[in-house]
Amino acid sequence: MDDGLWLRCLVGIELSCRGASWWLATARYNLVMFQLGYRRVLWLFLLPYGIGMTILITIPALSTAVLAFTEYDALSPPTWVGGRNFGLMFTSPVVRQALFNSLFFVGAAVPLRLIGGLLLALLLNRPRGLVGVARTAVFIPTLIPAPAYALIGLWFFNPVYGPLNLFLGAAGLPQPAWLTDPWSARWMMVFLAFFQLGEGFILFFVALQTIPRAYYDLARLQGASWWQMFWYITLPFLRPWLLLFVVRDLLLSLQNSFVPSYMITYGGPYYATTFVPLLVYEIAFDLFDLGLAAAVLLLLFAVVGLLIWNVWQIWGRE
Amino acid sequence: MKFLHRFYPLAVLAISIIFLLPIYWVLIQSLNSVGSSVTEQSLWWVSDPQWENYVALWELLPFTRYLLNSLCVVAVAVPLTLLSASTAGFALSQLAPQAQRSWLGVSLFWLVIPAAAVWLFRFQIFNWAGLIDTRWVLIVPALAGSNPLFVLFYYWTWRAVPNELWEAAQLDGAGAGRIWWQIARPLGRPTTTAVVLLSFAMYWGDFIDPVLYLYDSQLYTLPIGLQLVNQLDRANLPLLMSAALFMMGPVLFLYGVIQPALLRHLRFNPFL
Incomplete structure (x- = not known):
C-alpha cells in the first residue's frame, strides 16, 4: 500500500470519527434540551403505523399486481408466464359469473344502503320522543359480528323453517325458495347487506348536523316547501359525504359479501352467489393457483376503479 | 308534511x-x-x-377454548390498537400542513385497498416471518393501528384543537409523549370510546384471518367455532341461533354500556 492511500484512509477515519462525535453531541444536546426533540418523537409515533401498514397493505397489494403474471403455488418459486392467467380468466365462465354476481350485488346493495341510510338519518334527525331508541336500534344489525349475522340470515331465509316465508305466506305473497333458487339467493345477499346500513346512517346523521340551521329558517321564511329545502339545501351540503359513502361502500360491500356467501350458501346454488372474493379464496387456497387468483383480483379492481372513476366524474366535479 | x-x-x-x-x-x-x-x-x-341448547353447544365443540382464544386476541389487540392508533393520530395532527396532507393521502390509499387484495401476499409475509399458525396473525394489525380509519379519527379529533394549546404545552417544556398522555388523551376520550367499540367488534368478529392463516384447532377463535357448528349440525336451527347469540352478546353488551356516552358526544362531534 502506498502512503497516499494510508493518508486518505487516516483522513477518512478521522473525518468519520469527527462526524460521529458531532452526531453524538447533537443527539445528546437534543436529548437534554428537547427530550429527544419534539419532531423526532412524532416520527417515532408514526413509525409503527407507517411501517406496519406498508408491510400489511402496500407491499401485498403491489405484489398481487406482479403475481398476476406468474404461475405460483406458494411452495415452489413463482415462474413468469406473461398473460396466461388473463387468457384463462377471460375464457372461464365461472370468472364471468362471479364478476357478474359481484357487480349485481354492489349495483343493488350500494344504492339501497345509501337511500336507506339517508332516509333514516333524515327521519331520526330531530330530538323527539323515542328517537334515541330508534337510533340505537338502527345501528344494532351493523354491530353483529359477520359470522353470527350469517347464521341468523341462514335461519331467517330458510324456506321451510324461517320466519320470513311464514310472514310472506300469511300476507298472501309468493314464498321464494331463497337458498336454492339463483335469483332469490342473490337478492337474499342484497337484503342481508341492506340491514347493516348503520355506518351510512351515522355518517349522514353527523353530516346533517353540520348544515347551519339558519339556511332552513331563511328558506322557511320565504315559504319554501319541504321538498325544495331538501333539494336546494340538504342535498348540496351532503354531496361530498354522499361521494365519500359511495366510494367506501362500493369497496366495503364487495369485501363484506365474503362471509355470508361462505357460510350461508358457499357460492351456490349454481354459482349464483359465488362473489369474486369467494372465488379468489377458492382459487388461491383450495387450488393453490395464486397467480390466477391475483389476475381475477386485478380484473375486479379495474372494474371497480372504473365505477368509482365514473361516480367521481358525475358527482365529484366542481 | x-x-x-x-x-x-x-x-x-x-x-x-x-x-x-x-x-x-x-x-x-x-x-x-x-x-x-x-x-x-x-x-x-x-x-x-x-336451555339445553346452550349446553349442547359445549358438548358439540370445545367452546371454552374458542372463547378463551377470542378473549386473548381481543385483550391484547384492543389496548394495542388504542396505543398505536392514538400515538399515530396525535403525531399526524402535530406535523406541518404539507406532511399532514401527504400522510392523509397515504392513509386514504390504505383505506381503499380491499382486504382481498392483500390476502395472497400477506400469507407469504406471515409465512416468512414464521407467524402462520400462531395467535400473532390475528393480533399483528393492532401494532399498526388496526385500521387507517381509527388513526384518522384521532387525527381529526386533535386537529380540531387550537394550535395555541399544543404550543403552550411545548413552551412549558413538555415532550411529545407527555403532551400526548396528559393533554391529548383526555381531549380525545369520546374518540377512544368509539375506537374501543369498533376495534372490539373488528377483532371479536374476525372470520377471514383465522380461516386463512390458522390451521391448528387449538387456536381456533369463536367465529371459526360458529362455522364448525354450521358445518356439523346445519339443520339444528335453535343450536345455530344460540351460537349466534353467544357470539354477538358481548358486542351488543359493550354497545349498550358505551352507547349513551357515544350519542352524547355525537351532537358536539369534535372532528367536524
Whole structure:
C-alpha cells in the first residue's frame, strides 16, 4: 500500500470519527434540551403505523399486481408466464359469473344502503320522543359480528323453517325458495347487506348536523316547501359525504359479501352467489393457483376503479 | 308534511321494531326445541324454554377454548390498537400542513385497498416471518393501528384543537409523549370510546384471518367455532341461533354500556 492511500484512509477515519462525535453531541444536546426533540418523537409515533401498514397493505397489494403474471403455488418459486392467467380468466365462465354476481350485488346493495341510510338519518334527525331508541336500534344489525349475522340470515331465509316465508305466506305473497333458487339467493345477499346500513346512517346523521340551521329558517321564511329545502339545501351540503359513502361502500360491500356467501350458501346454488372474493379464496387456497387468483383480483379492481372513476366524474366535479 | 308530522312517532316506533324484533326472534328461536318448525305462535313465546341448547353447544365443540382464544386476541389487540392508533393520530395532527396532507393521502390509499387484495401476499409475509399458525396473525394489525380509519379519527379529533394549546404545552417544556398522555388523551376520550367499540367488534368478529392463516384447532377463535357448528349440525336451527347469540352478546353488551356516552358526544362531534 502506498502512503497516499494510508493518508486518505487516516483522513477518512478521522473525518468519520469527527462526524460521529458531532452526531453524538447533537443527539445528546437534543436529548437534554428537547427530550429527544419534539419532531423526532412524532416520527417515532408514526413509525409503527407507517411501517406496519406498508408491510400489511402496500407491499401485498403491489405484489398481487406482479403475481398476476406468474404461475405460483406458494411452495415452489413463482415462474413468469406473461398473460396466461388473463387468457384463462377471460375464457372461464365461472370468472364471468362471479364478476357478474359481484357487480349485481354492489349495483343493488350500494344504492339501497345509501337511500336507506339517508332516509333514516333524515327521519331520526330531530330530538323527539323515542328517537334515541330508534337510533340505537338502527345501528344494532351493523354491530353483529359477520359470522353470527350469517347464521341468523341462514335461519331467517330458510324456506321451510324461517320466519320470513311464514310472514310472506300469511300476507298472501309468493314464498321464494331463497337458498336454492339463483335469483332469490342473490337478492337474499342484497337484503342481508341492506340491514347493516348503520355506518351510512351515522355518517349522514353527523353530516346533517353540520348544515347551519339558519339556511332552513331563511328558506322557511320565504315559504319554501319541504321538498325544495331538501333539494336546494340538504342535498348540496351532503354531496361530498354522499361521494365519500359511495366510494367506501362500493369497496366495503364487495369485501363484506365474503362471509355470508361462505357460510350461508358457499357460492351456490349454481354459482349464483359465488362473489369474486369467494372465488379468489377458492382459487388461491383450495387450488393453490395464486397467480390466477391475483389476475381475477386485478380484473375486479379495474372494474371497480372504473365505477368509482365514473361516480367521481358525475358527482365529484366542481 | 303535515301527514308526516302526525305519524312521526308511529314511524319512529316502526323503525325501532323493524330493527329490534329480529333480535328478539333469534332469542326465542334459540330456546325452541330442536326440529320444531316455526309457527306464528312459536316466534313470540316459548312455553318450555330449552336451555339445553346452550349446553349442547359445549358438548358439540370445545367452546371454552374458542372463547378463551377470542378473549386473548381481543385483550391484547384492543389496548394495542388504542396505543398505536392514538400515538399515530396525535403525531399526524402535530406535523406541518404539507406532511399532514401527504400522510392523509397515504392513509386514504390504505383505506381503499380491499382486504382481498392483500390476502395472497400477506400469507407469504406471515409465512416468512414464521407467524402462520400462531395467535400473532390475528393480533399483528393492532401494532399498526388496526385500521387507517381509527388513526384518522384521532387525527381529526386533535386537529380540531387550537394550535395555541399544543404550543403552550411545548413552551412549558413538555415532550411529545407527555403532551400526548396528559393533554391529548383526555381531549380525545369520546374518540377512544368509539375506537374501543369498533376495534372490539373488528377483532371479536374476525372470520377471514383465522380461516386463512390458522390451521391448528387449538387456536381456533369463536367465529371459526360458529362455522364448525354450521358445518356439523346445519339443520339444528335453535343450536345455530344460540351460537349466534353467544357470539354477538358481548358486542351488543359493550354497545349498550358505551352507547349513551357515544350519542352524547355525537351532537358536539369534535372532528367536524
